[in-house]
Amino acid sequence: MPRRPTGWTLALGIALPVEAGTTLALPAVLAGAVDAVLGHRSGPDALLLLAGVLGAAAAANATAAAAGPACSAEATAALRGRLLRHLLALGPGGRLHGGPPPGDLSARLLGSAGDAGGRLPAALGAATALLTSVGAIVGLAVLSPWLALAFFAGVVPGVLLIRLFLCQAGPVFARYQEVQADIAGRLSGALAGLRSIHAARAEQREAARVLAPLPELSAAGHALWAAQRRTAWQATLLIALIEVAVLTTAGALLADGALAPGALAAAAGWAALGAGLFEQVEALVGVAHARAGQARVDELLALAPAPSGTATLPAGRPGEVSLRGVVVRDGDRVLLGPLDLTVPGGQTVALVGRSGSGKSLLAALPGRLRDPDEGTVLIDGVPVSSLSADELRQAVGYAFARPALVGRTVRDALAGAGPAEAAAARADDFLRRLPLGWDTPLDDLRLSGGELQRLGLARLLARPTRVVILDDATSGLDLATEHQVTQALDHATHGRTRLVIAHRATIAARADLVAWLDAGRLRALAPHTSLLPHPDYRAALSDTALQAATA
Incomplete structure (x- = not known):
């Protein structure tokens, strides 16, 4: 049953669109202020409008910054509660027998559920970045179709770059969490037999057994960092090329008189916003992390409790x-x-x-x-x-x-x-x-x-x-x-x-x-x-x- 939205969820759902809208409006408002100052267009209220948009953007940004972690915390608590109630409802009747060991269950309850709890803020953040970028491209097209064409020259490789990163990061995150759960399970077993381990003077051997998966954990972590680092520098280079292409085209249009000076400022702002989609590596990491955590939680939620009937026992019988x-x-x-x-x-x-x-x-x-x-x-x-x-x-x-x-x-x-x-x-x-x-x-x-x-x-x-x-x-x-x-x-x-x-x-x-x-x-x-x-x-x-x- 879907969880009813809380105050923080609603606040985040309102703040992010407002932040996106004011961010998109800012280049146009800035263009109007530049033209007003340079005398190209009358409008004494242009600077006040700019100040209002900046203030609204700052307020929305502050609200989103506060609501995002709070929303994640609420979602994590609700998911952990749901998962715990589900596991207890399964009972010991064999539904968990042969499944994840207790250490893995604890890792999923604490770690994977925590990762999955950030899924909504991560998804909303990524979606807002996407809409902002699309809006910025529309803004460029309104200024001049040539600016939109200059921007689109870098879109196809950018989309391929994002797709490649998600394909690489998802399985790596899943493997990282699986190895973490393996270590947690080994540690739970060691703690349960701590007296026997000390009596046998096997502390070093047991520590080596518990930590044996660490190289695999390190390999998964390094693979993720390598993919993130590779995507980050490729995105940075791509963004620079896109912005240079847009600004070069805008400069040529300004020289031909096809653009006003303020429009050049708007083009620079929208080019940066449009290209910002390819800078969302950290947001994409959050989305991939949340998806991997949700997948591990869903595996447990998919387990059905042993079905019960409605029959009653005959009265007065001895209990054979x-x-x-x-x-x-x-x-x-x-x-x-x-x-x-x-x-x-x-x-x-x-x-x-x-x-x-x-x-x-x-x-x-x-x-x-x-x-x-x-x-x-x-x-x-x-x-x-x-x-x-x-x-x-x-x-x-x-x-x-x-x-x-x-x-x-x-x-x-x-x-x-x-x-x-x-x-x-x-x-x-x-x-x-x-x-x-x-x-x-x-x-x-x-x-x-x-x-x-x-x-x-x-x-x-x-x-x-x-x-x-x-x-x-x-x-x-x-x-x-x-x-x-x-x-x-x-x-x-x-x-x-x-x-x-x-x-x-x-x-x-x-x-x-x-x-x-x-x-x-x-x-x-x-x-x-x-x-x-x-x-x-x-x-x-x-x-x-x-x-x-x-x-």
Whole structure:
């Protein structure tokens, strides 16, 4: 939906035409003033008119100078907001999977959107320069057709020069931004693993990896500068030749009496204005930069969110989760499946498997945090893809190993959770110790991993969902706290369907069934005690947990 023009946009849209009009009128007004002073034409108001035109031109120029950056800032803010809302609306259901990495997304949100935000001022500036030049040529033609012909002798090479520059600069700008995004993505990955990098004393190797694309970035920058420098000196030479041709023709016409002295001044002014089009290298750079940025933003805006339906779940059903013929891929590589699995309503199923076996991927499917590439996921017989977004959110609740806290304060982040939920998640004690309690700003929080997990569990308990999914949601708790929290969760979620990613045998032993995953396939669905004799199953659980379970 097009953005409504703001005050700064309107100011720029008015100031630029006024500036162009007064600039075009100035040579004619100056000619009248020269003729009036030399006595060739009566007009005592000619000097006042000249002063008025100069004043209007200065005011329009000042307004355009202020409105241009303000318009760019407003457009950038609006575009970033639109892009961010669009990316969040896409969700994690696979629309971004295999697309730009987080570092590239950040580069597009901050860099490319900023470049694209200057598109309107750059385009208006270039269009105004074009109209001014066309108007100046018309002015020359009014003075004498010979002056227009002298000017047109340099137009064709000038147009070819501009066209060549745009063709060269556009791809270079796009490549420059792509390499910038690559570096940003590498840096994001390095910052995420900073502790491991320092522990391995790999700072220099990692710095070399992050900065490896710099030569390519430098090459793109130098290519752009070379094209800009080449176009600039060619344009300067062309402008000089055009102005010499026009002034020579005007001088000959003046000598023959075909032009008045003031007309010579007008011809000089309009020749400079007409040739000014070929000096707009900087404006053309801005246009090319903005176009490249807009193209990278449009790639993301073209991604469509996963479609939602309008269906609702049948009332009074227990929350049975079924996966039928599910396959999840990353390109040509199968990550999960083919897989068929039914989690009986109201039962607890532990997902057990080695790292990379597909546990978190499977857990993401019921809540559409990832959509399968093949197959169907159902809750109580209804495909989750046909449910409305609100219905699905009310049906499936998650708690993660590193839950994200959203909002301004702790109260906002807990999204409806109260003291009872905080107590059940064993979060009430450290919440009371916070400087402002539940009203402590999130920016002031310094929480351990276990404390963060307990807040995520409290938030989960505030929602009476049919299906509860715990994705490593207690991995940061010590054994005693985990036991207390698990008991509270069992009580608070009694009767609900639960999927629990289990690394400890104690968690698997408490489940009704264990879904044992191996290399993305379901190897078995059975009670923990039935699977325990298998060495591969025991290897998928920690030795410490097995010792605790068999002690």
